[in-house]
Amino acid sequence: MKLIDVAQFATxxxxxxxxxxxxxxxxxxxxxxxxxxxxxxxxxxxxxxxxQFSSLGTNLVIVLxxxxxxxxxxxxxxxxxxxxxxxxxxxxxLLRSRAIARIAPLSIGxxxxxxxxxxxxxxVLGSTSELLTVRHMSLSEGQFLPxxxxxxxxxxxxxxxxxRHELFGQGKAIGERxxxxxxxxxxxxxxxxxxxxxxMNTDELVIIPVTSAHLLFxxxxxxxxxxxxxxxxxxxxxxxxxxxILLRRHDDERxxxxxxxxAVLATFDRILxxxxxxxxxxxxISLAVAGILxxxxxxxxxxxxxxxxxxxKALGAPASQIRNLFFAEAILLSSIGSVVGLVLGEVGxxxxxxxxxxxxxxxxxxxxxAAVGTSLGTGVLFSVWPARRAARLDPVMALAG
Amino acid sequence: xxxxxxxxxxxxxxxxxxxxxxxxNLNIAAGDYVSIxxxxxxxxxxxxxxxxxxxxxxxxxxxxxxGDVTALDDAQQAKVRSEKVGFVFQSFHLVPRLTSAxxxxxxxxxxxxxxxxxxxxxxxxxxxxxxxxRADHRPDQLSGGQRQRVAIARATSMHPAxxxxxxxxGNLDQTTGKEVINLLEQLLEQKVALIMVTHDPxxxxxxxxxLHMVDGRIISETGKGS
Numbered sequence: 001m002k003l004i005d006v007a008q009f010a011t012x013x014x015x016x017x018x019x020x021x022x023x024x025x026x027x028x029x030x031x032x033x034x035x036x037x038x039x040x041x042x043x044x045x046x047x048x049x050x051x052q053f054s055s056l057g058t059n060l061v062i063v064l065x066x067x068x069x070x071x072x073x074x075x076x077x078x079x080x081x082x083x084x085x086x087x088x089x090x091x092x093x094l095l096r097s098r099a100i101a102r103i104a105p106l107s108i109g110x111x112x113x114x115x116x117x118x119x120x121x122x123x124v125l126g127s128t129s130e131l132l133t134v135r136h137m138s139l140s141e142g143q144f145l146p147x148x149x150x151x152x153x154x155x156x157x158x159x160x161x162x163x164r165h166e167l168f169g170q171g172k173a174i175g176e177r178x179x180x181x182x183x184x185x186x187x188x189x190x191x192x193x194x195x196x197x198x199x200m201n202t203d204e205l206v207i208i209p210v211t212s213a214h215l216l217f218x219x220x221x222x223x224x225x226x227x228x229x230x231x232x233x234x235x236x237x238x239x240x241x242x243x244x245i246l247l248r249r250h251d252d253e254r255x256x257x258x259x260x261x262x263a264v265l266a267t268f269d270r271i272l273x274x275x276x277x278x279x280x281x282x283x284x285i286s287l288a289v290a291g292i293l294x295x296x297x298x299x300x301x302x303x304x305x306x307x308x309x310x311x312x313k314a315l316g317a318p319a320s321q322i323r324n325l326f327f328a329e330a331i332l333l334s335s336i337g338s339v340v341g342l343v344l345g346e347v348g349x350x351x352x353x354x355x356x357x358x359x360x361x362x363x364x365x366x367x368x369x370a371a372v373g374t375s376l377g378t379g380v381l382f383s384v385w386p387a388r389r390a391a392r393l394d395p396v397m398a399l400a401g
Numbered sequence: 402x403x404x405x406x407x408x409x410x411x412x413x414x415x416x417x418x419x420x421x422x423x424x425x426n427l428n429i430a431a432g433d434y435v436s437i438x439x440x441x442x443x444x445x446x447x448x449x450x451x452x453x454x455x456x457x458x459x460x461x462x463x464x465x466x467x468g469d470v471t472a473l474d475d476a477q478q479a480k481v482r483s484e485k486v487g488f489v490f491q492s493f494h495l496v497p498r499l500t501s502a503x504x505x506x507x508x509x510x511x512x513x514x515x516x517x518x519x520x521x522x523x524x525x526x527x528x529x530x531x532x533x534x535r536a537d538h539r540p541d542q543l544s545g546g547q548r549q550r551v552a553i554a555r556a557t558s559m560h561p562a563x564x565x566x567x568x569x570x571g572n573l574d575q576t577t578g579k580e581v582i583n584l585l586e587q588l589l590e591q592k593v594a595l596i597m598v599t600h601d602p603x604x605x606x607x608x609x610x611x612l613h614m615v616d617g618r619i620i621s622e623t624g625k626g627s
Contacts, residue, residue, distance in 0.1 A: 001510060314455060315483065315507060316486075395450075
């Protein structure tokens with residue numbers, strides 16, 4: 001029997017019981033579609049988080065004051081000292097490392113910002129001109145903080161997009177003055193709207209030179225130092241250098257925490273990948289169920305078509321041929337089911353992508369292979385028994401029904 | 402051509418052994434017309450199935466065209482069946498979802514013939530059995546006589562040496578039954594051995610050789626020739 005005839009025969013017999021065939025295809029395709037959609041969602045979540053992290057900046061190393069570990073009672077505690085602050089000089093010193101490309105010190109506070117009769121509360125970020133590059137920000141108007149002496153403390157500010165519109169409406173903002181606390185600042189730039197990223201909304205920020213921020217809030221410590229390593233490879237050495245430099249400057253006391261964006265990113269990546277796999281596993285249960293359904297229906301088909309099997313034997317079909325015919329039906333069913341399922345899944349993914357445009361949903365290639373593979377696999381696996389049963393039927397009994 | 406030597410067939414029913422065939426000795430030559438008659442349960446159908454290689458003898462030897470076919474395995478027997486044996490059944494056994502043409506084509510498909518050859522043979526058979534206009538009808542759209550004609554066409558599509566008919570007129574009225582018998586008897590001209598199981602003495606008497614079975618034994622052979 002030729003392969004094409006086997007396929008033709010299987011197609012005919014599937015068409016012969018259309019309702020049954022359609023139901024089986026439905027079951028199979030729901031299984032495949034659910035794998036595609038669920039892994040698509042998982043993968044989307046992973047990409048979303050990874051994307052958010054990279055929008056913070058590339059090759060980023062972050063220095064935080066204080067050490068997040070428990071230790072015994074230290075000398076500092078006995079003498080009533082609080083953890084040493086990170087100073088601007090600390091930040092400057094970091095530039096001595098070869099692995100570090102640029103740094104941006106950050107100090108943070110909140111203050112009233114007012115222009116004429118309008119005023120609101122805003123988060124004020126003190127930093128340097130490097131912040132723009134390190135933090136991947138962009139401007140919609142004017143310019144960013146001037147480069148130059150870090151200690152100068154000019155009275156200039158860069159406004160977040162939303163604040164600019166609240167204070168100035170459609171009017172000109174650049175060159176105008178705003179009041180922050182008890183000081184007046186000249187607006188030199190406006191940030192491009194970026195929306196929220198990692199919990200910080202740059203649209204509602206006011207950025208001023210770090211020294212001005214220290215004066216405004218009457219502090220001298222830094223909230224963070226953002227470090228951009230020269231390359232991806234030098235992230236680790238940048239981290240080590242930062243630790244060493246600050247250790248030396250802080251009298252051999254490890255009182256800062258240095259984290260790399262990569263480490264955080266890798267952790268998230270790992271968690272979300274595992275999650276996606278787990279979801280795929282759960283979804284593939286439905287594929288297994290579909291497989292069992294196929295087995296059940298094939299077994300029924302064998303007993304329904306017992307006379308036909310007897311006839312085929314009488315017409316000279318050996319057992320192997322009858323087995324192949326039933327196999328072909330199962331393979332055909334699961335193939336059609338897979339294709340329909342993939343289409344359904346892609347439609348589902350596209351629908352989700354349309355409803356939540358920010359979530360980059362897309363089923364990873366391995367999930368598509370796994371879904372189709374599992375569906376074909378279960379289809380074949382679960383038809384082994386029915387096919388063997390059909391092949392082994394005694395033709396005399398089968399013909400008698 | 403067909404040579405049965407001391408063939409017996411026993412079934413186990415519950416814990417009892419039942420002999421369906423006992424000590425059958427039979428020779429059938431090409432072109433022979435044999436009818437097998439006898440009461441229900443006398444082993445007529447079992448004998449027919451045995452000759453058609455659907456059943457294996459428990460004892461004895463079955464030679465077909467000089468070769469011992471009892472020793473062949475399932476696949477080899479299927480091949481012999483495909484090439485040498487045609488079946489016609491009482492209940493036609495047409496595949497309900499396939500058209501007349503496709504039903505007739507089935508043995509050719511199973512045997513792996515090329516489509517062009519298949520089409521030619523099917524067209525010829527449809528013509529021979531007056532079914533050309535019914536080629537695209539499914540069995541449920543055919544009358545009983547037409548169905549049996551399709552079945553005979555199918556049984557002869559592989560040009561078998563032996564045609565086995567199990568009560569071929571059992572589900573037909575007398576007139577149609579007669580037509581079917583005539584069609585079957587035409588095959589004798591092509592030197593096909595026609596072996597027919599029947600209840601109907603009117604039909605059985607038409608055969609040259611008439612075997613009478615009781616309790617799994619051939620008790621007598623009568624006939625026009627003998």
